[in-house]
Amino acid sequence: MNTKQFILEFFVVIRTIIRRAFHSILYKRLGTCKMCGRCCRHVYLRNRGDLLSNFDEYLQMLIENEKLKRFQVKGRDAQGYLFFACSMVTSDNRCKDHANRPLMCRAYPDIGMIMYDAVPKDDCGFYFINRFTRRRVSS
Numbered sequence: 001m002n003t004k005q006f007i008l009e010f011f012v013v014i015r016t017i018i019r020r021a022f023h024s025i026l027y028k029r030l031g032t033c034k035m036c037g038r039c040c041r042h043v044y045l046r047n048r049g050d051l052l053s054n055f056d057e058y059l060q061m062l063i064e065n066e067k068l069k070r071f072q073v074k075g076r077d078a079q080g081y082l083f084f085a086c087s088m089v090t091s092d093n094r095c096k097d098h099a100n101r102p103l104m105c106r107a108y109p110d111i112g113m114i115m116y117d118a119v120p121k122d123d124c125g126f127y128f129i130n131r132f133t134r135r136r137v138s139s
């Protein structure tokens with residue numbers, strides 16, 4: 001990585017941290033997990049904030065993070081983004097690798113999703129509200 005790329009990446013990271021902090025002040029997560037397993041069977045991966053649409057990019061991510069090997073390509077949605085199913089989810093919707101699950105699983109559904117105009121699906125047990133208006137956030 002050259003100096004220009006490094007500076008650019010640095011500012012992207014700083015911007016993301018500031019936006020994330022702003023969203024944590026404005027929004028709050030409520031609800032509980034219903035153990036439906038849906039979020040483990042239909043997973044989107046992001047690389048530096050962008051949804052994956054390129055299989056080679058996914059392979060590159062595997063080199064950088066071995067834990068992502070559990071996510072197997074399931075298909076491509078109407079927008080061309082790849083979606084994955086996790087090989088660690090059991091038939092009764094438990095995680096076979098709970099103690100070592102990736103950070104994205106530990107945080108799901110994270111308030112930071114709002115940065116990408118995403119919220120938990122309607123049938124998920126979690127939802128986001130605006131702390132000030134108390135209204136539910138929809139996508």
Ligand code: SF4
Pocket residue numbers: 032033034035036037038039040108109120123124125126
């Ligand atoms: S989709 Fe929501 S309710 Fe279902 S397992 Fe995931 S977090 Fe829990």
Ligand code: SF4
Pocket residue numbers: 039040070086087088089090094095096097098101102105
């Ligand atoms: S690692 Fe566990 S929590 Fe994460 S997607 Fe797979 S089964 Fe779900």
